[in-house]
Amino acid sequence: MGRLGGVATLTVSSVLSKRTPNRAQARMSKAKSAPPPGCTIDINDPQVQEAAIRIQASYRGHRSRKELREKGPPRVLQELKDVVLVEGSAAKLECRVSAFPDPFIVWSKDGKELKDGPKYRYVFEDPDVVALVVRDGELSDLGKYTVKIKNPFGETADSACIIVEVPAKISKGPDSVKVKKGSTVTLKAEISGEPAPDVGWLKDGEDIEEDDRVFYDIGDTATTLTIKNAQPSDAGKYEIFVENNLGVDQSFARVDIL
Structure with missing residues:
Protein backbone atom coordinates (compact mmCIF):
# COMPACT_ATOMS: atom_id res chain seq x y z
CA MET A 1 0.00 0.00 0.00
CA GLY A 2 2.76 2.44 0.81
CA ARG A 3 4.50 1.73 -2.41
CA LEU A 4 1.34 2.09 -4.46
CA GLY A 5 0.41 5.30 -2.66
CA GLY A 6 3.83 6.73 -3.30
CA VAL A 7 3.59 5.96 -6.93
CA ALA A 8 0.14 7.50 -7.17
CA THR A 9 1.32 10.63 -5.42
CA LEU A 10 4.30 10.96 -7.73
CA THR A 11 2.13 10.58 -10.78
CA VAL A 12 -0.39 13.22 -9.73
CA SER A 13 2.38 15.60 -8.77
CA SER A 14 4.07 15.13 -12.12
CA VAL A 15 0.85 15.82 -13.97
CA LEU A 16 0.13 18.91 -11.94
CA SER A 17 3.62 20.22 -12.51
CA LYS A 18 3.17 19.91 -16.27
CA ARG A 19 -0.26 21.50 -16.34
CA THR A 20 0.24 24.34 -13.88
CA PRO A 21 3.02 26.83 -14.70
CA ASN A 22 4.84 28.40 -11.84
CA ARG A 23 4.61 32.14 -11.16
CA ALA A 24 7.80 32.94 -13.08
CA GLN A 25 6.54 31.16 -16.15
CA ALA A 26 3.21 32.97 -15.89
CA ARG A 27 4.97 36.32 -15.70
CA MET A 28 7.09 35.43 -18.78
CA SER A 29 4.00 34.33 -20.70
CA LYS A 30 2.21 37.54 -19.82
CA ALA A 31 5.22 39.60 -20.79
CA LYS A 32 5.44 37.90 -24.19
CA SER A 33 1.77 38.37 -25.03
CA ALA A 34 1.54 42.04 -24.08
CA PRO A 35 2.24 44.49 -27.01
CA PRO A 36 5.16 46.89 -26.65
CA PRO A 37 4.37 50.46 -25.57
CA GLY A 38 3.11 52.62 -28.47
CA CYS A 39 2.03 49.65 -30.59
CA THR A 40 -1.62 49.67 -29.65
CA ILE A 41 -4.15 51.32 -32.03
CA ASP A 42 -7.32 53.00 -30.89
CA ILE A 43 -9.73 52.69 -33.81
CA ASN A 44 -11.81 55.51 -32.32
CA ASP A 45 -8.88 57.91 -32.50
CA PRO A 46 -9.73 60.61 -35.16
CA GLN A 47 -6.15 60.56 -36.50
CA VAL A 48 -6.31 56.78 -36.98
CA GLN A 49 -9.64 57.08 -38.78
CA GLU A 50 -8.29 59.86 -41.04
CA ALA A 51 -5.22 57.77 -41.95
CA ALA A 52 -7.45 54.82 -42.80
CA ILE A 53 -9.56 57.01 -45.10
CA ARG A 54 -6.43 58.25 -46.90
CA ILE A 55 -5.18 54.69 -47.41
CA GLN A 56 -8.55 53.61 -48.82
CA ALA A 57 -8.69 56.63 -51.15
CA SER A 58 -5.16 55.96 -52.38
CA TYR A 59 -6.02 52.35 -53.12
CA ARG A 60 -9.18 53.33 -54.97
CA GLY A 61 -7.21 55.87 -57.00
CA HIS A 62 -4.57 53.28 -57.89
CA ARG A 63 -7.25 50.79 -58.87
CA SER A 64 -9.14 53.33 -61.01
CA ARG A 65 -5.91 54.38 -62.79
CA LYS A 66 -5.09 50.74 -63.47
CA GLU A 67 -8.57 50.10 -64.85
CA LEU A 68 -8.36 53.26 -66.99
CA ARG A 69 -5.04 52.17 -68.52
CA GLU A 70 -6.51 48.81 -69.47
CA LYS A 71 -9.39 50.18 -71.55
CA GLY A 72 -9.58 51.57 -75.07
CA PRO A 73 -7.29 53.56 -77.38
CA PRO A 74 -5.04 56.46 -76.23
CA VAL A 166 12.81 87.96 -80.58
CA PRO A 167 14.30 91.26 -79.41
CA ALA A 168 14.37 93.96 -82.07
CA LYS A 169 17.69 93.81 -83.89
CA ILE A 170 19.54 95.32 -86.83
CA SER A 171 21.51 92.43 -88.29
CA LYS A 172 23.16 94.64 -90.93
CA GLY A 173 23.18 98.40 -90.83
CA PRO A 174 23.25 100.83 -93.79
CA ASP A 175 26.54 101.65 -95.53
CA SER A 176 27.91 105.18 -95.67
CA VAL A 177 27.84 106.63 -99.19
CA LYS A 178 29.24 109.48 -101.25
CA VAL A 179 27.16 110.55 -104.25
CA LYS A 180 26.95 113.37 -106.71
CA LYS A 181 24.35 116.06 -106.45
CA GLY A 182 21.13 115.05 -108.16
CA SER A 183 21.73 111.32 -107.66
CA THR A 184 19.46 108.90 -105.83
CA VAL A 185 20.65 107.72 -102.42
CA THR A 186 19.54 104.38 -101.03
CA LEU A 187 20.26 103.34 -97.44
CA LYS A 188 19.23 99.80 -96.51
CA ALA A 189 19.22 97.94 -93.18
CA GLU A 190 18.38 94.30 -92.41
CA ILE A 191 16.14 93.99 -89.36
CA SER A 192 14.42 91.33 -87.28
CA GLY A 193 12.21 91.04 -84.23
CA GLU A 194 9.07 89.36 -82.96
CA PRO A 195 6.74 91.06 -82.25
CA ALA A 196 7.52 93.08 -85.37
CA PRO A 197 9.53 96.10 -84.25
CA ASP A 198 8.72 99.76 -84.72
CA VAL A 199 11.15 101.30 -87.22
CA GLY A 200 12.28 104.90 -87.54
CA TRP A 201 14.83 106.94 -89.53
CA LEU A 202 16.52 110.11 -88.31
CA LYS A 203 18.86 112.68 -89.87
CA ASP A 204 21.28 114.47 -87.56
CA GLY A 205 19.17 113.37 -84.59
CA GLU A 206 15.83 114.59 -85.98
CA ASP A 207 12.93 112.51 -87.29
CA ILE A 208 12.78 112.45 -91.08
CA GLU A 209 9.57 113.92 -92.45
CA GLU A 210 8.69 111.91 -95.53
CA ASP A 211 7.63 113.47 -98.83
CA ASP A 212 7.79 112.52 -102.49
CA ARG A 213 11.57 113.01 -102.55
CA VAL A 214 12.63 111.52 -99.18
CA PHE A 215 10.82 108.43 -97.87
CA TYR A 216 11.41 104.97 -96.42
CA ASP A 217 9.85 101.53 -96.73
CA ILE A 218 9.58 98.88 -94.00
CA GLY A 219 9.43 95.16 -94.84
CA ASP A 220 9.48 92.01 -92.74
CA THR A 221 13.26 91.71 -92.79
CA ALA A 222 14.55 95.04 -94.14
CA THR A 223 13.93 98.76 -94.29
CA THR A 224 15.15 101.17 -97.00
CA LEU A 225 15.53 104.94 -96.96
CA THR A 226 15.42 106.61 -100.40
CA ILE A 227 16.55 110.15 -101.20
CA LYS A 228 15.81 111.28 -104.75
CA ASN A 229 17.60 114.16 -106.46
CA ALA A 230 20.08 114.44 -103.61
CA GLN A 231 20.98 118.02 -102.57
CA PRO A 232 23.85 119.35 -100.43
CA SER A 233 21.35 119.81 -97.62
CA ASP A 234 20.81 116.03 -97.60
CA ALA A 235 24.39 115.42 -96.42
CA GLY A 236 24.68 114.34 -92.81
CA LYS A 237 24.46 111.51 -90.29
CA TYR A 238 21.56 109.12 -90.79
CA GLU A 239 20.28 106.80 -88.05
CA ILE A 240 18.00 103.76 -88.21
CA PHE A 241 16.45 102.42 -84.99
CA VAL A 242 14.20 99.44 -84.26
CA GLU A 243 12.29 98.72 -81.05
CA ASN A 244 9.87 96.17 -79.59
CA ASN A 245 8.92 95.16 -76.04
CA LEU A 246 12.05 92.99 -75.78
CA GLY A 247 14.73 95.41 -76.91
CA VAL A 248 16.06 98.34 -78.94
CA ASP A 249 18.80 98.51 -81.57
CA GLN A 250 20.24 101.24 -83.80
CA SER A 251 22.80 101.84 -86.54
CA PHE A 252 24.33 104.83 -88.30
CA ALA A 253 25.56 105.82 -91.76
CA ARG A 254 27.06 108.93 -93.30
CA VAL A 255 25.82 110.52 -96.52
CA ASP A 256 28.12 112.94 -98.37
CA ILE A 257 26.98 114.89 -101.42
CA LEU A 258 29.80 115.75 -103.88
Whole structure:
Protein backbone atom coordinates (compact mmCIF):
# COMPACT_ATOMS: atom_id res chain seq x y z
CA MET A 1 0.00 0.00 0.00
CA GLY A 2 2.76 2.44 0.81
CA ARG A 3 4.50 1.73 -2.41
CA LEU A 4 1.34 2.09 -4.46
CA GLY A 5 0.41 5.30 -2.66
CA GLY A 6 3.83 6.73 -3.30
CA VAL A 7 3.59 5.96 -6.93
CA ALA A 8 0.14 7.50 -7.17
CA THR A 9 1.32 10.63 -5.42
CA LEU A 10 4.30 10.96 -7.73
CA THR A 11 2.13 10.58 -10.78
CA VAL A 12 -0.39 13.22 -9.73
CA SER A 13 2.38 15.60 -8.77
CA SER A 14 4.07 15.13 -12.12
CA VAL A 15 0.85 15.82 -13.97
CA LEU A 16 0.13 18.91 -11.94
CA SER A 17 3.62 20.22 -12.51
CA LYS A 18 3.17 19.91 -16.27
CA ARG A 19 -0.26 21.50 -16.34
CA THR A 20 0.24 24.34 -13.88
CA PRO A 21 3.02 26.83 -14.70
CA ASN A 22 4.84 28.40 -11.84
CA ARG A 23 4.61 32.14 -11.16
CA ALA A 24 7.80 32.94 -13.08
CA GLN A 25 6.54 31.16 -16.15
CA ALA A 26 3.21 32.97 -15.89
CA ARG A 27 4.97 36.32 -15.70
CA MET A 28 7.09 35.43 -18.78
CA SER A 29 4.00 34.33 -20.70
CA LYS A 30 2.21 37.54 -19.82
CA ALA A 31 5.22 39.60 -20.79
CA LYS A 32 5.44 37.90 -24.19
CA SER A 33 1.77 38.37 -25.03
CA ALA A 34 1.54 42.04 -24.08
CA PRO A 35 2.24 44.49 -27.01
CA PRO A 36 5.16 46.89 -26.65
CA PRO A 37 4.37 50.46 -25.57
CA GLY A 38 3.11 52.62 -28.47
CA CYS A 39 2.03 49.65 -30.59
CA THR A 40 -1.62 49.67 -29.65
CA ILE A 41 -4.15 51.32 -32.03
CA ASP A 42 -7.32 53.00 -30.89
CA ILE A 43 -9.73 52.69 -33.81
CA ASN A 44 -11.81 55.51 -32.32
CA ASP A 45 -8.88 57.91 -32.50
CA PRO A 46 -9.73 60.61 -35.16
CA GLN A 47 -6.15 60.56 -36.50
CA VAL A 48 -6.31 56.78 -36.98
CA GLN A 49 -9.64 57.08 -38.78
CA GLU A 50 -8.29 59.86 -41.04
CA ALA A 51 -5.22 57.77 -41.95
CA ALA A 52 -7.45 54.82 -42.80
CA ILE A 53 -9.56 57.01 -45.10
CA ARG A 54 -6.43 58.25 -46.90
CA ILE A 55 -5.18 54.69 -47.41
CA GLN A 56 -8.55 53.61 -48.82
CA ALA A 57 -8.69 56.63 -51.15
CA SER A 58 -5.16 55.96 -52.38
CA TYR A 59 -6.02 52.35 -53.12
CA ARG A 60 -9.18 53.33 -54.97
CA GLY A 61 -7.21 55.87 -57.00
CA HIS A 62 -4.57 53.28 -57.89
CA ARG A 63 -7.25 50.79 -58.87
CA SER A 64 -9.14 53.33 -61.01
CA ARG A 65 -5.91 54.38 -62.79
CA LYS A 66 -5.09 50.74 -63.47
CA GLU A 67 -8.57 50.10 -64.85
CA LEU A 68 -8.36 53.26 -66.99
CA ARG A 69 -5.04 52.17 -68.52
CA GLU A 70 -6.51 48.81 -69.47
CA LYS A 71 -9.39 50.18 -71.55
CA GLY A 72 -9.58 51.57 -75.07
CA PRO A 73 -7.29 53.56 -77.38
CA PRO A 74 -5.04 56.46 -76.23
CA ARG A 75 -6.79 59.53 -74.87
CA VAL A 76 -5.55 63.03 -74.11
CA LEU A 77 -6.36 63.86 -70.48
CA GLN A 78 -4.68 67.29 -70.40
CA GLU A 79 -4.28 69.17 -73.69
CA LEU A 80 -1.19 70.90 -75.04
CA LYS A 81 -1.03 74.64 -74.44
CA ASP A 82 0.55 77.40 -76.53
CA VAL A 83 3.91 78.50 -75.14
CA VAL A 84 6.16 81.51 -75.65
CA LEU A 85 9.77 80.88 -76.66
CA VAL A 86 12.29 83.69 -76.23
CA GLU A 87 15.15 83.64 -78.73
CA GLY A 88 18.13 81.71 -77.39
CA SER A 89 16.20 79.90 -74.67
CA ALA A 90 14.21 76.63 -74.58
CA ALA A 91 10.50 75.85 -74.49
CA LYS A 92 8.54 72.75 -73.53
CA LEU A 93 5.23 71.46 -74.85
CA GLU A 94 3.62 68.78 -72.70
CA CYS A 95 0.34 66.91 -72.32
CA ARG A 96 -1.07 64.19 -70.09
CA VAL A 97 -2.34 61.04 -71.77
CA SER A 98 -3.92 57.70 -70.97
CA ALA A 99 -2.54 54.80 -72.99
CA PHE A 100 -1.87 51.12 -72.32
CA PRO A 101 0.19 49.37 -73.62
CA ASP A 102 2.76 52.20 -73.74
CA PRO A 103 2.10 54.27 -76.89
CA PHE A 104 4.32 55.17 -79.84
CA ILE A 105 4.90 58.95 -79.87
CA VAL A 106 5.63 61.19 -82.88
CA TRP A 107 6.04 64.99 -82.75
CA SER A 108 5.77 67.18 -85.84
CA LYS A 109 5.97 70.89 -86.71
CA ASP A 110 3.72 72.29 -89.41
CA GLY A 111 3.21 68.73 -90.68
CA LYS A 112 6.90 67.76 -90.74
CA GLU A 113 8.09 65.03 -88.35
CA LEU A 114 10.67 66.08 -85.77
CA LYS A 115 13.48 63.67 -84.91
CA ASP A 116 14.61 63.24 -81.31
CA GLY A 117 18.05 64.87 -81.11
CA PRO A 118 20.01 67.94 -79.95
CA LYS A 119 17.42 70.43 -81.22
CA TYR A 120 14.21 68.58 -80.38
CA ARG A 121 14.17 66.31 -77.33
CA TYR A 122 11.39 63.78 -76.68
CA VAL A 123 10.73 63.67 -72.93
CA PHE A 124 8.75 61.09 -70.92
CA GLU A 125 8.51 62.47 -67.38
CA ASP A 126 6.20 59.75 -66.04
CA PRO A 127 3.93 57.09 -67.58
CA ASP A 128 1.18 59.62 -68.22
CA VAL A 129 3.09 62.71 -69.45
CA VAL A 130 4.74 63.19 -72.86
CA ALA A 131 6.67 66.35 -73.72
CA LEU A 132 8.79 67.98 -76.40
CA VAL A 133 11.64 70.34 -75.50
CA VAL A 134 12.72 72.81 -78.21
CA ARG A 135 16.23 74.10 -77.57
CA ASP A 136 18.18 77.16 -78.74
CA GLY A 137 15.05 79.07 -79.68
CA GLU A 138 15.01 81.11 -82.88
CA LEU A 139 12.39 82.80 -85.03
CA SER A 140 12.10 79.76 -87.32
CA ASP A 141 10.78 77.74 -84.36
CA LEU A 142 7.50 79.64 -84.57
CA GLY A 143 4.72 77.33 -85.75
CA LYS A 144 2.13 74.67 -84.97
CA TYR A 145 3.35 71.54 -83.16
CA THR A 146 1.43 68.26 -83.08
CA VAL A 147 1.89 65.13 -80.99
CA LYS A 148 0.49 61.84 -82.32
CA ILE A 149 -0.11 59.07 -79.76
CA LYS A 150 -0.67 55.55 -81.06
CA ASN A 151 -1.00 52.05 -79.59
CA PRO A 152 -2.51 48.76 -80.88
CA PHE A 153 -6.03 49.92 -79.94
CA GLY A 154 -6.01 53.21 -81.85
CA GLU A 155 -4.48 56.69 -81.98
CA THR A 156 -5.15 60.30 -81.09
CA ALA A 157 -3.41 63.65 -81.58
CA ASP A 158 -3.24 67.14 -80.11
CA SER A 159 -1.70 70.43 -81.28
CA ALA A 160 -0.49 73.77 -79.93
CA CYS A 161 1.65 76.68 -81.11
CA ILE A 162 5.05 77.96 -80.11
CA ILE A 163 5.08 81.75 -80.19
CA VAL A 164 8.61 83.03 -80.60
CA GLU A 165 9.67 86.35 -79.16
CA VAL A 166 12.81 87.96 -80.58
CA PRO A 167 14.30 91.26 -79.41
CA ALA A 168 14.37 93.96 -82.07
CA LYS A 169 17.69 93.81 -83.89
CA ILE A 170 19.54 95.32 -86.83
CA SER A 171 21.51 92.43 -88.29
CA LYS A 172 23.16 94.64 -90.93
CA GLY A 173 23.18 98.40 -90.83
CA PRO A 174 23.25 100.83 -93.79
CA ASP A 175 26.54 101.65 -95.53
CA SER A 176 27.91 105.18 -95.67
CA VAL A 177 27.84 106.63 -99.19
CA LYS A 178 29.24 109.48 -101.25
CA VAL A 179 27.16 110.55 -104.25
CA LYS A 180 26.95 113.37 -106.71
CA LYS A 181 24.35 116.06 -106.45
CA GLY A 182 21.13 115.05 -108.16
CA SER A 183 21.73 111.32 -107.66
CA THR A 184 19.46 108.90 -105.83
CA VAL A 185 20.65 107.72 -102.42
CA THR A 186 19.54 104.38 -101.03
CA LEU A 187 20.26 103.34 -97.44
CA LYS A 188 19.23 99.80 -96.51
CA ALA A 189 19.22 97.94 -93.18
CA GLU A 190 18.38 94.30 -92.41
CA ILE A 191 16.14 93.99 -89.36
CA SER A 192 14.42 91.33 -87.28
CA GLY A 193 12.21 91.04 -84.23
CA GLU A 194 9.07 89.36 -82.96
CA PRO A 195 6.74 91.06 -82.25
CA ALA A 196 7.52 93.08 -85.37
CA PRO A 197 9.53 96.10 -84.25
CA ASP A 198 8.72 99.76 -84.72
CA VAL A 199 11.15 101.30 -87.22
CA GLY A 200 12.28 104.90 -87.54
CA TRP A 201 14.83 106.94 -89.53
CA LEU A 202 16.52 110.11 -88.31
CA LYS A 203 18.86 112.68 -89.87
CA ASP A 204 21.28 114.47 -87.56
CA GLY A 205 19.17 113.37 -84.59
CA GLU A 206 15.83 114.59 -85.98
CA ASP A 207 12.93 112.51 -87.29
CA ILE A 208 12.78 112.45 -91.08
CA GLU A 209 9.57 113.92 -92.45
CA GLU A 210 8.69 111.91 -95.53
CA ASP A 211 7.63 113.47 -98.83
CA ASP A 212 7.79 112.52 -102.49
CA ARG A 213 11.57 113.01 -102.55
CA VAL A 214 12.63 111.52 -99.18
CA PHE A 215 10.82 108.43 -97.87
CA TYR A 216 11.41 104.97 -96.42
CA ASP A 217 9.85 101.53 -96.73
CA ILE A 218 9.58 98.88 -94.00
CA GLY A 219 9.43 95.16 -94.84
CA ASP A 220 9.48 92.01 -92.74
CA THR A 221 13.26 91.71 -92.79
CA ALA A 222 14.55 95.04 -94.14
CA THR A 223 13.93 98.76 -94.29
CA THR A 224 15.15 101.17 -97.00
CA LEU A 225 15.53 104.94 -96.96
CA THR A 226 15.42 106.61 -100.40
CA ILE A 227 16.55 110.15 -101.20
CA LYS A 228 15.81 111.28 -104.75
CA ASN A 229 17.60 114.16 -106.46
CA ALA A 230 20.08 114.44 -103.61
CA GLN A 231 20.98 118.02 -102.57
CA PRO A 232 23.85 119.35 -100.43
CA SER A 233 21.35 119.81 -97.62
CA ASP A 234 20.81 116.03 -97.60
CA ALA A 235 24.39 115.42 -96.42
CA GLY A 236 24.68 114.34 -92.81
CA LYS A 237 24.46 111.51 -90.29
CA TYR A 238 21.56 109.12 -90.79
CA GLU A 239 20.28 106.80 -88.05
CA ILE A 240 18.00 103.76 -88.21
CA PHE A 241 16.45 102.42 -84.99
CA VAL A 242 14.20 99.44 -84.26
CA GLU A 243 12.29 98.72 -81.05
CA ASN A 244 9.87 96.17 -79.59
CA ASN A 245 8.92 95.16 -76.04
CA LEU A 246 12.05 92.99 -75.78
CA GLY A 247 14.73 95.41 -76.91
CA VAL A 248 16.06 98.34 -78.94
CA ASP A 249 18.80 98.51 -81.57
CA GLN A 250 20.24 101.24 -83.80
CA SER A 251 22.80 101.84 -86.54
CA PHE A 252 24.33 104.83 -88.30
CA ALA A 253 25.56 105.82 -91.76
CA ARG A 254 27.06 108.93 -93.30
CA VAL A 255 25.82 110.52 -96.52
CA ASP A 256 28.12 112.94 -98.37
CA ILE A 257 26.98 114.89 -101.42
CA LEU A 258 29.80 115.75 -103.88
